[in-house]
Amino acid sequence: MSTDQALATAVREATLAVPGVAWLASTAAVEVATYFAGGKVVGVRLAGDTVEVHVVLDRLPVPPVASRVDQAVRQVLAAAGDPRPVRVVVEDVADVALQAQPAGGS
């Protein structure tokens, strides 16, 4: 219903659609989430001057995936008319990524 809910969900979907993103997470002591009536989206923070997306990757190397996440989120924000900058935080790398050959990109 609320715009925050819609935007956070859209950001989440777009981020998960990027190959190499395992899931969104908030592993820090302070939870990163967007709160709205009836629920929250963990790993997406819309409340600041910068939109934050916290991800766990399952593919190495990190930079290309991170920049694709950045692009995807930017697109969503642009579509919603939100001019804020994006910050992608890689919270963790899943074990799968380390087992696979880094160059192979499973």
Next chain:
Amino acid sequence: MTDTGAKVPNRGNPTGSGGQAGSAGSPGTASTSPRATGESPGGTRLVTDMGKTQISEAVVAKVAGYAAREIPGVHSMGAGMARRMGQLRSLVPGGVDASRQGVSVEVGEREAAIDLDLVTYYGQNIVDVSEAVRRNVFDRVQTMTGLQVVEVNINVDDVYVEGEGNGQNGGEDQSQPRVQ
């Protein structure tokens, strides 16, 4: 994480007024023409040529109370002793409605001001949570009652720590022996 604290004070203002800036500015001008027609936003349709609609404080308080609780970061509502007494009182038949716990409102003909007392969870960004609460209360009260919400003041009264009864560190020492 560290820059959150710095960002947040700036953030409080733009959203507090910014979220509703378009309509929040208008009631001042709207109230100069008391018998406004239904066109202007917020509250004006409550006072018409054919009569007034009056919404009691109880209604606004109830709506605001439920709206605040809809946000997952809100543990409970009410300040200190009143919160504990309220939990008792709500068990008594015919007692005070628990949904109004921690809510105080002022309601005029077309405007409402709301004060909330919240308890949040430890580990959450309190500013983010209260921002979400404020926005939801604004939305719900304005859409359900038609009153123009002038302000939503939030007083975070306490932080709920899980396992607080066992001590400050969540009682991990007691729950599991360190040596086996």
